[in-house]
Every structure is written in structure tokens, then in C-alpha cells.
Amino acid sequence: MSTEPTEKNRATAAALLPLVGGPDNIRSVAHCMTRLRVGLRDRSLVDDAALRAVPGVLGVVEDADTYQVVLGPGAVARVTPEFEALVEEGRTRVAEPVTADGLAERGAALKEARKARNATPFKLFLRRIANVFVPLIPALIGCGVIAGLNGLLTNLGWAPAVVPALAAIASGFMSLIAVFVGFNTAKEFGGTPVLGGAVAAVIVFPGVAKIDAFGEHLSPGQGGVLGALAAALLAVRVERWCRRRVPETLDVLVTPTLTVLVTGLVTLYGLMFLAGEAAAAIGAFANWLLAAGGALAGLVLGGLFLPLVMLGLHQALIPIHTTLIEQSGYTVLLPILAMAGAGQVGAALAVYCRLPRNGSVRATIKSALPAGFLGVGEPLIYGVSLPLGRPFVTACVGGAAGGAFVGLCNQLGVAFGSKAIGPSGWALFPLLDGTAGMGVTVAVYGGGLLVGYLAGFAATWFFGFTKRMLADLDTDAGAGAPPAPAGPASAKEPVPA
Structure with a gap:
């Protein structure tokens, strides 16, 4: 198998790293569908113009938390692991500079100043909620395509022996998506991920059909991802409360037990019903919006x-x-x-x-x-x-x-x-x-x-x-970028060559 794609991705990562300040300027590395998202210690060490000139870079973006390099779908998922590896290698191989603490303090001050100007608590919370779901997108895409293929085969009457298998593959993830949401929520908000998954699993357990809440039987899956999100958030709060108050000698036994028990009971006798009503309202509103608003x-x-x-x-x-x-x-x-x-x-x-x-x-x-x-x-x-x-x-x-x-x-x-x-x-x-x-x-x-x-x-x-x-x-700009004229959405980035 050719190693050219791997070498190309590593070369791209190697070209990007010094232009964002080197390994010691990197606080965090992540990616979404199209962007490499880098948390920086010192924004002033970034060479924006040189970054835009790197082959494969489609643009650069900033928000309150990260510096983002747009690489496009597919490419970003391959370059990011190489970039992370180079960051780790650089930190291992090179001793931390004498000025590292000063850079960290300066970067923190710049970050806080930027947050104060451009971020609100609501927007930051929305970004954290998005971080819960973004890792699930590849599975949603894969299962969705398989579901579409299965529907096509069913309508055409082809491959009847394969249709049940495709249905199981397409539906398996969706039947347990609440567990993944609970796991990611606890991880994102500072709890133990598996405890978040455990309390969210209560929602999809078939045995909840035997439980009465608010005068009616619960249904497995009631509340869905909204219930899982709420349950995991509550689990994080309960776990933190226990960590502060339970003696260390009993923590490994008492904290997870209380977290799952308390959150599980609240989920069964409150959150599932409330989240189910909220989910139904969202669905009804979306359908009404398009049926009436058109x-x-x-x-x-x-x-x-x-x-x-x-x-x-x-x-x-x-x-x-x-x-x-x-x-x-x-x-x-x-x-x-x-x-x-x-x-x-x-x-x-x-x-x-x-x-x-x-x-x-x-x-x-x-x-x-x-x-x-x-x-x-x-x-x-x-x-x-x-x-x-x-x-x-x-x-x-x-x-x-x-x-x-x-x-x-x-x-x-x-x-x-x-x-x-x-x-x-x-x-x-x-x-x-x-x-x-x-x-x-x-x-x-x-x-x-x-x-x-x-x-x-x-x-x-x-x-x-x-x-x-x-x-x-409308002039012969050659390989250079055109000037960015003032307008309603005034330029933040020049057009890359």
C-alpha cells in the first residue's frame, strides 16, 4: 500500500505547526467536519499570511476559543492526527523554553480579553453542547446512507435476504444514541464519561415500560437525546457534589453509586417525561412551521x-x-x-x-x-x-x-x-x-x-x-490576493492565492 497519502498529510501538518507558533504554543488540538481547531497560548506567534499560502489550506478563522485552519472534509481528519503527533514529538524532544510561563500568562490574558469582547455565556454553552454531538456525525452519516440503501432495496424488492441485516446495521446506532450522548456530555462537562453513559442508558432500557411517571407508563427511548443530555448534565453535578463531600476511602464505592442512583431516579420520574414533552414540541413546531409558514x-x-x-x-x-x-x-x-x-x-x-x-x-x-x-x-x-x-x-x-x-x-x-x-x-x-x-x-x-x-x-x-x-x-492579480473592499460584511480574511 502506498505511503504517499500519509506522507502528504504529515507534510501538511509539518508545514502548519511552525506557523501557529510551534509545539509549545499549542494548548489543544481538535477538528470538526472541515477545520483543524487549535487552542493557542499566544495568538501573536501565528503567521496568518503564511498559513493561507500552505497548499491545501482553504482559509483561516478565529472564534473566542480556537484558531481554525480550514482544510476541507476528509483532509482535516487525516491531517489532524499527524499534527497532534508532531506536537507531542516536539514537546518531548525540545525542553520547554524559559519564557513558557510568560507566554502562557500572556496567552491566557489575550484569551480572556477576547472572550470578554466577543463571547457570551449562552454562545459558549451552545458550543459545548455542539461538542457533545459533533463526534457522533460520522456514525449518523454512515447509518443514514445504509438506511437509504436499505429503503431502496426494499422498494425495488431486491436482495430480500440482505434487507434485515442492513436494517439492523442502520438502526443499531440510533437505538443507542442516547448512551453515546450521555457519555460525551459527561466527558465535555468534566464528569466521568461512563457514568454519563450509564444514566443515559436508563432511557433506552426496555424495562422502563413497567414504570409509571406522571400518571402514565414510560416508553423506552422517551425523551431521546434531550433526556440523555439532561441526565448526564445532572450526573456531572451529582458526581462533583459527592467528590467534595465523600471521604477518599469511600469515594470509589459511594460516588459512582450515588451518582447513578440519584440521577437514575430523577431521570425516570422527571427528566424522561419532561424531555419527551420537549422533543414532541420541537417536532410539532418544525412541522407546523413549514406547513403554515412555507x-x-x-x-x-x-x-x-x-x-x-x-x-x-x-x-x-x-x-x-x-x-x-x-x-x-x-x-x-x-x-x-x-x-x-x-x-x-x-x-x-x-x-x-x-x-x-x-x-x-x-x-x-x-x-x-x-x-x-x-x-x-x-x-x-x-x-x-x-x-x-x-x-x-x-x-x-x-x-x-x-x-x-x-x-x-x-x-x-x-x-x-x-x-x-x-x-x-x-x-x-x-x-x-x-x-x-x-x-x-x-x-x-x-x-x-x-x-x-x-x-x-x-x-x-x-x-x-x-x-x-x-x-x-477586475485586474490581472497574478498569484496575489485582491484587496478586500469595505462592504456590509467587511473582510476578515484576504482571498488566498
Whole structure:
């Protein structure tokens, strides 16, 4: 087997590490679907311009907690382990600099100052909740695709002997997703992960059907991921209370017992019922929103999603998507939100056509468009539309138009959604499911993408540039980046070469 891919990923990691300050400047390393997320001790040691010039880097982003390097789907999952290994090797091989404490203090001060300016407790809490669900996305995608394949085979009457096996593979994870949510919640909020999983397992245990709460029998799975989230959060609080008060000699026996017992009873006689009601309300509201709001609801959702992606807050919607998938088998919101990516693609195509002499921008668009068609919006957001300003707004117009189309069709009776979260754009086709049949569902979703492309293109062509912007940008930029003109979404990052 060729080692070229591994060597390429390690070379990318090796190129990135010195540009973010070296191993001793790294506090934490993680990744999501498209970004390498690095916690830094000293932000001033980062060379932004050089990072953008590294082959394979699609852009850089900052939030209150991390410095993020956009590498794209697939690539980030391969580069991150190599990056982590290099960080560990560097720390082992090189003695900590004399100024390490000073750098740590300075980095902490910068972090706190940035948090005070740009972060709120609510946003930070949402990010932590998102961190619970993001590790589950690969399993949701895999099981969703298998479920779609199984449904296709069932409808066609093919391979009847294989269908039960595929159904078991596709459904097994979803039947126990509450346990994984409980485990990750306890881990994220500072508890013992397995205790979080243990109290969440109560929710899916078949024997809960024999228990009465609030005058009715409980149902296995009642409350779903919301109940698991609440139960694990409570378990963390109970565990911390016990750690402070139970003598060390008894801690290993008493603390886990009390944590599981107290949290388990509260879950059975309170949280399952309350979370079940909340989950039912979320499902009812989502269905009502599209059935009653239709085009207007789709317009708002599709138009506002790109700003959420830009801020990284779109991950806060993961619990809602997961709850809807648990209830009906698919989330009706994701196809509408996916229209934002279509508007972004249309806007990028218009920029490409409007700047025929700017080779740098056109090269960036050509390299980022394949990911854009597959629903990965960050390369086009941070490499094209956001730095240019006005095209970011017109991309949102395209997303709003596509969302309005899908919302209108939903209002007219074509209700459908995605069996999993994570993919978007063309990659969402294998995950679609609905009440009107696969042919109609695919046609409506494809129509929404087309509307988004056309509206984003038209809005950007006619309103995406001022005369001054065209004069400045439509020049032979060579390998350099164009200037970032002021606009409604003023540039945070220059367009990478």
C-alpha cells in the first residue's frame, strides 16, 4: 500500500505547526467536519499570511476559543492526527523554553480579553453542547446512507435476504444514541464519561415500560437525546457534589453509586417525561412551521444559515436535527438550510464571471467549487464571498430563495428531510426521505438547489459589486490576493492565492 497519502498529510501538518507558533504554543488540538481547531497560548506567534499560502489550506478563522485552519472534509481528519503527533514529538524532544510561563500568562490574558469582547455565556454553552454531538456525525452519516440503501432495496424488492441485516446495521446506532450522548456530555462537562453513559442508558432500557411517571407508563427511548443530555448534565453535578463531600476511602464505592442512583431516579420520574414533552414540541413546531409558514419560513431559514456557518454556531442546531431524526426518521430542516450552500455556489460563479482578468480569485473559486457543490461552504465563504463583502450578502439572498422554494413545496404537501446530519449540497441526495416518494423528493430538493444557484448568481451579478470594486478587482492579480473592499460584511480574511 502506498505511503504517499500519509506522507502528504504529515507534510501538511509539518508545514502548519511552525506557523501557529510551534509545539509549545499549542494548548489543544481538535477538528470538526472541515477545520483543524487549535487552542493557542499566544495568538501573536501565528503567521496568518503564511498559513493561507500552505497548499491545501482553504482559509483561516478565529472564534473566542480556537484558531481554525480550514482544510476541507476528509483532509482535516487525516491531517489532524499527524499534527497532534508532531506536537507531542516536539514537546518531548525540545525542553520547554524559559519564557513558557510568560507566554502562557500572556496567552491566557489575550484569551480572556477576547472572550470578554466577543463571547457570551449562552454562545459558549451552545458550543459545548455542539461538542457533545459533533463526534457522533460520522456514525449518523454512515447509518443514514445504509438506511437509504436499505429503503431502496426494499422498494425495488431486491436482495430480500440482505434487507434485515442492513436494517439492523442502520438502526443499531440510533437505538443507542442516547448512551453515546450521555457519555460525551459527561466527558465535555468534566464528569466521568461512563457514568454519563450509564444514566443515559436508563432511557433506552426496555424495562422502563413497567414504570409509571406522571400518571402514565414510560416508553423506552422517551425523551431521546434531550433526556440523555439532561441526565448526564445532572450526573456531572451529582458526581462533583459527592467528590467534595465523600471521604477518599469511600469515594470509589459511594460516588459512582450515588451518582447513578440519584440521577437514575430523577431521570425516570422527571427528566424522561419532561424531555419527551420537549422533543414532541420541537417536532410539532418544525412541522407546523413549514406547513403554515412555507415559503416565508424557508426564506428566513435559508437566508440566515450562512451567517451561522460563518460564526460556527450552526453546530448548535445538531441536537434539534437529532431529535427530529429520532422522532420521524429525518430532519425536515436540513434540506432548507442546505440551500444556503447553493446560494454561495451561485454567488461564487457570478464572481468568477464578473472578474475575468483576476486570475487569483478565479483560481480560488475553481479549487473551492467542488467542495461547494457537495455542501462544504467554508472554502467559498472565507476564500471568496466574505473577503469581498457584498457577495456574501447576495449569497444569502440565493440561500433565501432556495429555502423559500423548498418551504413552499413542503407547505403544498411534499414533506421530506434528511436521514442524517453533516452532508449537504449534492451529498444530501442519498440521505433524502419523505412522504411523497423518492422521485418527487429528489426533484423538489434538486429544484431548490437550482433556484439557489440561479438566485445567488443573479443577485451577485447585479448587486454584488460597485463600480469601484470592479475597477479595483477586475485586474490581472497574478498569484496575489485582491484587496478586500469595505462592504456590509467587511473582510476578515484576504482571498488566498
